[in-house]
Amino acid sequence: MTLKVLLVEDDRDLRHTLSDALRVEGYDVIVSSSAADAHAVLRHSMTSGDPLDLLVLDLGLPDGDGGDVLRSVRAHYALPILIISARHDDANKVALLDAGADDYLVKPFSISELLARMRVTLRHRGTVVLAPQTQYRCGSVDIDLAKHTVHRAGEAVHLTPTEFKLLARLVRQAGQVVTHRQLLMDVWGAEHVDQTQYLRLYMGQLRAKLELNPTEPSLLLTEPGVGYRLAESVV
Amino acid sequence: MPFSRRFSVPTFEARWPAWVIWLCAWVLLWALDGVLSLGNLALLLVLASALAGVWLSALASVGISAVCVLMFNWFFVEPRYTFNVHLHQDVLLLITMMGVSVVVSYLMARLRMAAELESQHAEASERLRALSEQFRETPDVLQQGQQLQALMAHVAACDVSVLLLPEGVAEDGTGHSQLLGNAHGQNVQGLWACAQQFGALGPGTGRHENQHTVFLPLRGRTRAYGAAALTGAGVRPLTIFQREVLQQACDLLGLDMERAQTLRLAQRAQDEVQSQSLRNTLLTSVSHDYRTPLANLMGAASVIHEQAARLSTEKITNLAQTVVDEAQHLNRMTTNTLQLARLDTGPLHIKKDWESLQEILGSVLLKARQRHAQRRITVTVPEGLPWVYCDAILLAQLFDNLIENAIKYSPDDTPIDIQVVSQPKALVVRVIDQGPGIADAWKDKVFQPFERVLGKAAHADATHASQLRRGMGVGLAVCKAIAKVHDARIWVEDRQPHGAIMCLQLSVLQQPPMLAEISNP
Numbered sequence: 001m002t003l004k005v006l007l008v009e010d011d012r013d014l015r016h017t018l019s020d021a022l023r024v025e026g027y028d029v030i031v032s033s034s035a036a037d038a039h040a041v042l043r044h045s046m047t048s049g050d051p052l053d054l055l056v057l058d059l060g061l062p063d064g065d066g067g068d069v070l071r072s073v074r075a076h077y078a079l080p081i082l083i084i085s086a087r088h089d090d091a092n093k094v095a096l097l098d099a100g101a102d103d104y105l106v107k108p109f110s111i112s113e114l115l116a117r118m119r120v121t122l123r124h125r126g127t128v129v130l131a132p133q134t135q136y137r138c139g140s141v142d143i144d145l146a147k148h149t150v151h152r153a154g155e156a157v158h159l160t161p162t163e164f165k166l167l168a169r170l171v172r173q174a175g176q177v178v179t180h181r182q183l184l185m186d187v188w189g190a191e192h193v194d195q196t197q198y199l200r201l202y203m204g205q206l207r208a209k210l211e212l213n214p215t216e217p218s219l220l221l222t223e224p225g226v227g228y229r230l231a232e233s234v235v
Numbered sequence: 236m237p238f239s240r241r242f243s244v245p246t247f248e249a250r251w252p253a254w255v256i257w258l259c260a261w262v263l264l265w266a267l268d269g270v271l272s273l274g275n276l277a278l279l280l281v282l283a284s285a286l287a288g289v290w291l292s293a294l295a296s297v298g299i300s301a302v303c304v305l306m307f308n309w310f311f312v313e314p315r316y317t318f319n320v321h322l323h324q325d326v327l328l329l330i331t332m333m334g335v336s337v338v339v340s341y342l343m344a345r346l347r348m349a350a351e352l353e354s355q356h357a358e359a360s361e362r363l364r365a366l367s368e369q370f371r372e373t374p375d376v377l378q379q380g381q382q383l384q385a386l387m388a389h390v391a392a393c394d395v396s397v398l399l400l401p402e403g404v405a406e407d408g409t410g411h412s413q414l415l416g417n418a419h420g421q422n423v424q425g426l427w428a429c430a431q432q433f434g435a436l437g438p439g440t441g442r443h444e445n446q447h448t449v450f451l452p453l454r455g456r457t458r459a460y461g462a463a464a465l466t467g468a469g470v471r472p473l474t475i476f477q478r479e480v481l482q483q484a485c486d487l488l489g490l491d492m493e494r495a496q497t498l499r500l501a502q503r504a505q506d507e508v509q510s511q512s513l514r515n516t517l518l519t520s521v522s523h524d525y526r527t528p529l530a531n532l533m534g535a536a537s538v539i540h541e542q543a544a545r546l547s548t549e550k551i552t553n554l555a556q557t558v559v560d561e562a563q564h565l566n567r568m569t570t571n572t573l574q575l576a577r578l579d580t581g582p583l584h585i586k587k588d589w590e591s592l593q594e595i596l597g598s599v600l601l602k603a604r605q606r607h608a609q610r611r612i613t614v615t616v617p618e619g620l621p622w623v624y625c626d627a628i629l630l631a632q633l634f635d636n637l638i639e640n641a642i643k644y645s646p647d648d649t650p651i652d653i654q655v656v657s658q659p660k661a662l663v664v665r666v667i668d669q670g671p672g673i674a675d676a677w678k679d680k681v682f683q684p685f686e687r688v689l690g691k692a693a694h695a696d697a698t699h700a701s702q703l704r705r706g707m708g709v710g711l712a713v714c715k716a717i718a719k720v721h722d723a724r725i726w727v728e729d730r731q732p733h734g735a736i737m738c739l740q741l742s743v744l745q746q747p748p749m750l751a752e753i754s755n756p
Binding site: 090091108110196197200203204214215216217221222223224225 | 594598622
């Protein structure tokens with residue numbers, strides 16, 4: 001079954017380039033150049049027997065802000081959303097991720113970057129529809145959330161409850177960036193969403209236990225000013 | 236000079252000392268009657284009159300003296316118990332007594348007035364001092380106007396309106412203005428007229444005497460910054476002294492507003508210069524730095540477009556790689572140029588937090604290694620570094636530029652070393668390459684945006700300069716700007732035997748308190 005993607009992008013050349021490239025990769029691409037058109041396609045498609053699998057959304061649309069489209073889609077459908085935008089504005093990036101975007105790609109980007117992010121985003125459709133990911137493996141690290149175990153190079157690693165909670169939160173969205181706010185909210189609770197130093201401290205401890213070289217982590221990656229990303233699982 | 240201060244008691248205002256003196260004088264007169272001659276007795280009376288004059292008003296003093304002279308005449312001058320005077324010298328005596336009393340009283344009255352004036356002056360200057368202090372503490376013009384209004388209403392005991400013209404009065408009577416108080420109609424016109432004419436109007440000022448309102452301008456050095464209206468229907472007219480004090484208060488505000496406006500104009504001029512230089516930087520950056528990568532991009536893309544059919548796949552792949560590389564290069568330059576523009580216009584978008592330097596370096600290194608997979612990059616970071624209070628995105632951009640710069644300006648087969656050194660109260664990051672290094676003359680200039688460097692460079696140096704700068708764009712200038720908003724120091728050192736060391740020194744602040752719950756969640 002081919003995956004169905006709605007690409008909302010107002011620049012004609014970029015729309016053609018991207019849709020061609022995505023078709024070459026085997027996706028079924030529907031294109032749209034405005035917020036109104038995107039809404040119409042979404043309404044029609046999501047109620048049909050063959051709903052969309054992914055929305056790739058540009059922010060600067062001629063008839064409205066892509067952020068509004070994002071919020072309205074999030075309110076109605078459990079559809080993965082990947083934002084592409086020329087705005088190099090990290091506060092905005094964080095706001096969109098917190099508003100429910102699955103990932104964010106700043107223009108200009110290469111097609112391989114887009115495809116990689118799309119793959120990860122599609123894999124996480126499961127976070128809403130199917131059972132969440134509970135197994136994680138990357139490099140020499142194995143994590144089993146159901147059994148509550150973490151192994152590095154075959155040896156059990158002891159984690160404190162908070163460390164495990166933080167790691168589990170990242171595993172559930174492996175490959176995707178999780179904002180500071182989302183992590184603090186889910187691990188420490190709503191009253192601690194501004195205490196980013198908790199995160200830095202615990203992330204440092206996790207890296208010391210799991211990474212070969214904590215200065216240049218290969219698993220627990222930093223997105224400066226935005227949040228953290230656990231490298232993609234190879235399971 | 237106030238008498239009362241030196242003698243402390245009794246004060247000028249008291250009346251009783253006069254009565255005591257007269258009483259004593261009369262007791263003495265009765266007691267010494269027949270012992271002393273009439274002339275000597277009369278001297279007692281003169282003395283009493285002079286002394287009592289100190290505590291009495293001129294009129295009262297003269298009046299009492301007159302009564303006393305008549306009584307003296309009645310009781311002591313022959314023939315007694317009549318007002319008749321037999322001897323001529325007695326008449327002279329009485330007249331002298333009267334004269335002395337009057338003179339003493341008059342002198343005392345003048346002294347009293349002078350003292351009164353003195354205290355009024357002291358009070359007025361104290362008020363003005365307090366007002367100027369208030370102005371210093373509240374830079375808001377509206378509040379300053381209200382303070383002036385309150386003071387004037389207090390001094391003049393009437394209704395006060397204040398017209399404020401923060402940009403000074405204009406010839407055509409336009410401009411930003413604010414009116415405090417409830418002046419309307421003619422009074423508003425009066426306020427404007429007063430400000431424009433730069434002089435007081437109304438009763439007592441010599442101009443528009445028939446008005447019921449006194450208008451005082453808020454004078455700066457060359458023009459008025461508003462005016463105040465004293466609307467006193469049925470209230471006693473202002474004294475000259477009061478008007479002078481009020482005018483001084485008005486001028487205080489006028490001068491203050493003038494100073495504020497001068498500062499505003501200076502700031503605006505500086506902003507304009509800055510935005511001008513920023514525009515120049517951007518233009519120069521676009522015209523110099525963007526043409527080369529654009530030319531490369533255009534060349535490679537047009538070859539693919541026009542000759543694809545005749546080219547080998549390998550050749551096309553190489554050309555496409557050039558397109559991608561140059562596009563990335565342009566993207567980096569654009570990001571840097573925009574960042575420089577943002578930082579130059581004012582550090583508004585900076586979001587500082589307690590960050591881990593190790594984390595920031597890690598994220599930068601990951602991307603650098605992806606871009607330059609072949610290049611050897613070694614990193615030395617000691618454990619347990621203190622946290623740094625910074626904007627992570629900006630600092631990441633700074634390190635990214637330093638590393639990219641080191642990679643670009645050193646041979647491909649030489650490694651890049653990155654060292655973090657922990658010093659007391661500071662962290663130093665050193666990015667070390669093994670390229671040709673940077674000549675001493677350029678060690679400061681490399682951090683300046685393009686145009687300023689070229690402007691200062693000698694002609695002979697120009698070729699070297701453009702080679703050195705080629706493709707660098709504003710990368711190091713951004714580093715400098717980012718360092719500046721973090722109060723950090725950035726500089727170049729020489730590596731022995733050759734190569735450059737880019738150093739960044741970040742100060743370490745008092746670390747945030749780590750809450751107990753963190754270690755025991």
